[in-house]
Amino acid sequence: PLLLYSGLCQEQRKNSPRVPGHFVPKCDANGNFLPQQCSGSTGYCWCVNVITGVEIPNxxxxxxxxxxxxxxxSCPEDWSRLGNRCFAFIDSPKTWSEAEDYCLFEGGNLASVHSNEENNFIQILTKEDTHEFPLTWIGGNDCIQSGFWMWTDGTKFNYKNWSKRYNVQDKRRTMHCLEMNYGCNELHKHTYLNPALFTCLFLVKN
Structure with missing residues (x-):
């Protein structure tokens, strides 16, 4: 099952003191910051990064x-856009579950892949940071039923580029999670407890 997400904006609202004149941010339905924030006490308005809430200069x-x-x-700083999706490669090893939690806190999920173009795009991100193609967690998993694959962002699992060296129907484990860059550009399943680098994504409005 997908994890419930409470964005940074919602957390700030919960922890804000309820005193006259103190600014309390406004959030969207996903718990992220509305792109424009205004102070009721001063009348000033400004634009913010919808994920972090940091004010955009000028x-x-x-x-x-x-x-x-x-x-x-637009995508936040340090995120890269392809179509209506923003991607970020995180060069900090985590287990698959920890990586998904990190992406949820950033307003998205571990990346889903739906085409060779997206697969190659994520590969480029991983190489830019590491100068190689490290094994990288993405959002594919068969947590509900072994051999039945799904993405954590709920999109259709319609892209398959399995490694020829890995038997995707192997059901000896009860839970598998998906890594990319196995054999350069292939996908393969792995135990979710192994730490690895990872890629997050979230959707932007068209």
Missing amino acids: TRTPPGVTRVQCDEN
């Missing part, structure tokens, strides 16, 4: 001045 406007149009369609 976007703050005083009361009575036309507000900057905050862009909801």
Whole structure:
């Protein structure tokens, strides 16, 4: 089952003191920050990174001045966009479950892959950071039923590029998770307890 996600914005709201004049951020339905934040006490408005809530420079406007149009369609700093999806390669080994939790906190999931283009795009991200093609966790898993594969972001499992050296129907383990860069560009399953680097993604509005 997919994990419930409480975004950083929701956490800040819960922990904000309820005193007059103190700014409390506004959040979307996913727990992320709304792209434009305004202070009820001062009337100032500004644009923020929807994941971190950090103010975007040169976007703050005083009361009575036309507000900057905050862009909801861009990826945060250090994330890379392909189509309507933002990807980030995380060069910090974690188990598969820890990696998924990290991606959830960032507002997304471990990456799902639906084409050779996306597979190659993620490969490029991993090589840019490490100068090689390290084994990298992505969001494929057969947690519910051995041999029945799904993505943690709920999208259809419609891309398969299994390593020829790995038997995808091997059901000796009760849970497998998906790594990429096995044999350069292939996918293979692995025990979810092994630490590995990983790639997160989230969707942006068209």
